[in-house]
Amino acid sequence: MSVGLTIGRYQPFHNGHLSVVKEISERVDEIVVCIGSAQVSHELDDPFTAGERMAMIQRALLENGVEKFFYIMPVEDIQRNAAWVSHVESLTPPFDEVYSHNPLVIRLFREAGYEVHGAPLYRREEHSGTEIRRRMLEGEKWRHLVPKEVAETVEEVDGVDRLRDLAVEDAPT
Numbered sequence: 001m002s003v004g005l006t007i008g009r010y011q012p013f014h015n016g017h018l019s020v021v022k023e024i025s026e027r028v029d030e031i032v033v034c035i036g037s038a039q040v041s042h043e044l045d046d047p048f049t050a051g052e053r054m055a056m057i058q059r060a061l062l063e064n065g066v067e068k069f070f071y072i073m074p075v076e077d078i079q080r081n082a083a084w085v086s087h088v089e090s091l092t093p094p095f096d097e098v099y100s101h102n103p104l105v106i107r108l109f110r111e112a113g114y115e116v117h118g119a120p121l122y123r124r125e126e127h128s129g130t131e132i133r134r135r136m137l138e139g140e141k142w143r144h145l146v147p148k149e150v151a152e153t154v155e156e157v158d159g160v161d162r163l164r165d166l167a168v169e170d171a172p173t
């Protein structure tokens with residue numbers, strides 16, 4: 001049985017991330033989706049908690065035709081890149097191959113002996129966490145860039161207002 005792992009911050013999980021998971025599901029028997037930087041939330045570049053990201057991803061995968069068994073695992077960052085793959089391995093089910101476009105992630109998994117693939121990029125110019133957070137902050141349209149279940153989760157946790165509050169330098173008291 002083959003198991004494919006992918007990792008991202010998923011701030012938030014968008015249609016590009018979903019297309020990667022769908023691509024992986026065509027190629028392996030089980031998928032491990034790791035939520036990276038799991039310790040970070042309530043920051044402008046990382047507004048959502050690991051639990052909120054887990055809810056977004058689980059709901060989106062269940063409702064969008066990902067039929068393979070999947071695990072969603074939070075992974076906190078560590079200070080030592082050289083030990084990071086071992087750290088990931090200590091938290092996840094065993095896996096055989098990795099899917100990423102992130103140069104550091106690719107380098108670290110290849111050095112540890114894993115085969116690393118890059119699933120095709122899906123309309124990267126607008127399907128990026130940075131662009132979606134910018135649109136949320138500026139009051140522009142963003143819901144069409146994420147699965148419906150992700151937009152619902154963002155709304156449930158008041159995510160857009162949270163992001164706007166984080167952008168205020170000195171909140172009135």
Ligand code: NAD
Pocket residue numbers: 007008009010011015016017019020035036037038076077078079080081084099100101102104105108119120121122123124125127128129
């Ligand atoms: P991300 O959410 O930006 O992206 C996740 C993956 O989706 C990436 O491979 C990205 O290229 C891909 N992707 C993004 N947009 C896409 C699109 N439109 N179409 C198709 N694919 C698309 O997350 P990331 O920054 O790659 O996450 C890596 C995580 O690993 C981070 O949390 C980082 O902190 C962690 N990390 C930690 C250490 C450490 O702790 N020492 C070391 C390396 C990496």
